Amino acid sequence: MNKISKRNVPADNDWRRLGQENYLQGVKLVFKNYHPYRIGRDHDHCEFCGTKFFETDDNLQKGYTTVSGYHWICINCFMDFKDEYNWLVEDND
Secondary structure: EEEOOOOOOOOOOOOOOOOOHHHHHHHHHEEEEEEOOOOOOOEEOOOOOEEEEEEEOOOEEEEEEEEOOOOEHHHHHHHHHHHHHOEEEOOOO
């Protein structure tokens, strides 16, 4: 696992802040191709900005996800919040 380097933290009133610290603080993440968590779903949303992840579309097809694959975070939001949330990125073996 690699600790990610520091970057500026978004403002306290950033519109993307919706209480994600309650379930994403300090979690392990994996960077990988999007795959739905449940059969029958065709997309998920970034936990911060709401951008859609799809397997076969012009929208996001790669991003950071919790080890379970339930929560997805786009690259931009990952970069913005990585220091504050103290995420650890696991190798995707």
